[in-house]
Structures are given as structure tokens and as C-alpha cells.
Amino acid sequence: MNSILKKYKSYITLEQGLSNNTREAYLHDVEKLLTYFEDEKIDFLKVELDHFHSFAAALMDVGIGERSIARILSGVRSFYKFLVLDGYLEQDPTELLESPKIGKHLPEVLSVEEIDAIEGIIDVSTPEGQRDRAAIEVLYSCGLRVSELCNLLLSDLYLDEVFLRVTGKGNKQRLVPISERAIRELKAWFAFRNSINIKPGEEDYVFISAARKKHLSRITVFHNIKVYAEQAGIQKTISPHTFRHSFATHLLEGGANLRAIQTMLGHESISTTEIYTHIDRRFLRDQILQHFPRNQKD
Template sequence: MNWEQLKKDFKRYLLLERGLSDNSIVAYLNDVKKLQSFAELQQIEPKDFQTNDIQNFLKWINEFPISEYTQARILSGIKTFFGFLQIEHGLVNNPAELIETPRLSRKIPAVLSIQEIDELISAINLSTTEGTRNKAILEMLYGCGLRVSELCNLKISNLFLDVEFIKVEGKGNKERLIPIGQQAIKYLKIYLEEIRVHQTIKAGKEDFVFLNRRGSPLSRVMIFLIIKDLALKIGLEKEISPHTFRHSFASHLVEGGADLRAVQDMLGHESITTTEIYTHIDKEYLQSVITQYHPRS
């Protein structure tokens, strides 16, 4: 079994059989590259891995400065890889199958208050074309709870603004409909009708909503930098990213009494347990209210 060929076959399997996104495929392949590095050091062929070899691999990666969450994700990727070898290359046993993933404490994501979101959006310079676009971007991130990849890949053909819905392609190429509010519609229309319509657009990219000045779709990094610059502008000390707006969207819905199943559908979570994290944020918020305002606190 040749590592390079196996990685090509694994990539094809993840894309065609599992239907994973490009970002997920890159993460899985990086996991396999780490396993390959270890295997070459130990002179172990892919077909010869035993359970104790996987345990030694986990000890080996533990020497690097990576978090327990990253280690758990790597183990998951390695299990998937050996499962693929069983299906496609006749491997008899999955040496990683019986290794338990360590139980991780659930990390409560950082969220912004409504006031902080208002301050960030108000800091945008609307006298520039980029500012008008950025206003629409932030309204969409917060108003629809989009992942940054979903925002970057949003298509004009998937906007149904007359009925106040958009269609996005989420993880695993799964499509879902999300309601879009009047505020986001307002600034999205301004961007589309007053800014984007005058742009020269790169061939083949005509259907993408958000473009850079060269007429190509915006990258994830660019959106991250837009948000970082705004946080710096208002002196916000929290570490934030585009995903912070998604967390804030969900948290504010739950705080307002929204049904958890509805929030799950809008976020595109496969499991309700993933969405339940926002009930913990809500409890923290309620506790802070008691601490701040109750006379006996």
C-alpha cells in the first residue's frame, strides 16, 4: 500500500462517498499526513498497524503543542481512514476502532451582546463601496447565523428575498432554507443594486453574492480580517471571528425564548445536543443578571 496513492483514494472516498466539504477533506488528509510521518519514523506499513501502534501515535502527537480537542479530532480522522481501508482495500481489522475518544468538557462559545454587535456594525464606513458590502456581510452573519463558508459560497440564485428566505449549502453539501430578516434584506439589496451591479465580475463567478474588488468571491480570511479591523476600531477586547456572529445569533434567539428545534434547523446542526450548548449560555446570562441586580447577591 503506497501512502500517496492511499491519500488520493481517501480524498476521492471522502468527496464522493461521504460528501464532505473541501475544508473537512483537508482536515482529514492532514490527519493522515501526521499518521504517515509517524509510520515512516517507525517503519510501519499502513496494512501492518496494530492497536498499540495507534496508541503510540497518539502519545507521539501529544508531544506537540495541540489541544485535547485537536487530538480527539485527529483520532476520529484516523478511525475514518482505517475504516476506508477496510471498505476499499480489504483491511481485515480497524486498529483504531477500539480506542476510545477522551471525553471532552463542552466549551461554551464566546458571544457578543446586542449592544456590541450594534457598535461593530455602526463602525463600518458606509461612504465606501467596501463598507456598504461589509454592512451587508455582518447583517447576514448575524441575521441568518451563517457559517463563514456558507456566506462565502452564497449564490444569488439561492436568494428568495420576496418570501424572506435564503438557501445555503452547509456541511456535507447539505442544503437548508433559512429565514432572513428585514434588516439583512435591506442592506443586502443596497449592496446588490447599488454596488455589485457596477462591478466587473470574473468569468464563472457571476452567481456569487459577495465579491472582492477584483470580482472574485470573498475568502474566509478576508471576512475574518474585516471583523478583526472593526473590533480594533471600537476597542472590543473579546477575541472574535465570523463564527462569533453565528454563536450570537443562536444565543440571542434562545434568550428570547425561541424553540430549540427551530434554532437547530436554522443552524443546520445534525444533533440537538450541539444546539443545546446555547441553553448553557442563556443560563450564564441569567446568572449574571442575578449577580448584577439582585440585592442579596
């Protein structure tokens, strides 16, 4: 079994190019499954669809939610796909395995005024303040994931050409336009950044912790955004992802094509982008009142 798991880890690392977090999650999912099969005295190479249904039911019995079960089953499918590809099995027993139906969760959307309020509360006279305002503006203006922001490199910036090179999930790269405002905030941050004695190996990262002398962590970005939102009087529950969702929603409201939004967000499937088609009800109402023929006065 250890030999198989080592081969599987190589498969999801080298052939599928999954991120560290996804790899660890998949391996953890497989361990859950194999422990369950061992307890139930089920041979993992002689399983049937009903065995996976029983596994999912057991997860639910211990209080694991539907969204988490769906993610675990995704790791299970990946493992059995590998077993087929590597010749351990002739047929994939998870081929008809369905995940629990999950309602789409629409994250909060910030208005432009709320984003300006959050940025406006930040004290940009300090290195940390200017760094954070630049980071928030890049999150919003470019629609980045927090991991993409933390891993952004100076060598990824093409500010004269007004775009960034972003490395997303699966190490796939895309080009994203950057706003003039984000460029101004970055340049203001660089004035502080140039005075930091950055640790060796960290010199190419855009966003550096002045205290730790290395690139920002996701936890730091999450924490700082929460603090700034509270100080700005924002009542909504927000995270770095809120700025990505706001970016996509504002583009859609402005008339951008869904395919263009898909490209900028780095989604493989248009179905993933469709969660960002949530439009504020007031905006939708105003558009109907303004443009629908029956609502137009003679």
C-alpha cells in the same frame, strides 16, 4: 500505498461529500500516521489499538494540543473505516479508539447593542462599507458560517419569500429565514454591486470584492470584522463565528426550541447544538428571579 490513498481520497470526496478543507485535513492526518508507522516499522494493515495510543502519545510529546489530536484521530478513524469497506481489513482496529477529553470552549457572545455598535461604525457611503455591513447583518441574522457567507449565491436568495438557501458542510442544503433588516442591507449593497465589473464565473456570488472583482475570501471577512470591532471599542475577542454564536444564544434567550436552532444552524446532531445553550448569567439570574415561585412576592 499511493493507490490506496487515491481510492481513499475518492471515498471521502464522492461517498462522504466532505469539504475541500476537511478532505485536505484528513489526508494530512493519514500521512502523519503512516509516517509514524513507517518510522516505527509497523505494518499499517496489522495494527492494534495500542499502536494508535502510542501514535497519540507521540503527537502530544511534540506539543500538539488535545483538540488537534482529537481532530487528527478523527481522520485516522475515517481512513480505517475506508480500509474495512474496501476490503483491505476485516475488522476496524480504531473501533475502540477514544479521543482526548476536551472541555467545551464557549466563544464570546455579543449583545444586540454591541452588534449595532459594530455595524454603526462602518462607513456605508463606500461599496466596501455597505458590503461589510450587509455581510455582518447576514452572518448574525441567519447564523451562517463564514464559508457559507463567502459562498452565498444570488440564486440562493429568496428575498420575497424571506429566506435563504444555504449550502453547508458536506454540501448539505438548508433553508434559513432572513430578517427584514438583513434584506434592507443587502438591497443597499446591490446598488453598489451592480456597478462592479465582476470577473467571469464570479457573477452569481453575493459578496464581491470591489478591488479583486471576485467573491470575498474568509481571510478578508475575518480581518474586516476585527478592524470594525476595534473601532467600535469592543474589548471581546471576536470572529465571524461570534455572530453565529450570538444568533443562536439570542434565539435561545428569546425562547426558541433547541431543535429549531439545530435546524437553522445546519447541525446533524443535537449534541453539537448544545454548545450554543450557554446563556448569559445575568439573563439566567433575571429569569430565575422573575419566574421561580419562591422569588415572587405575595
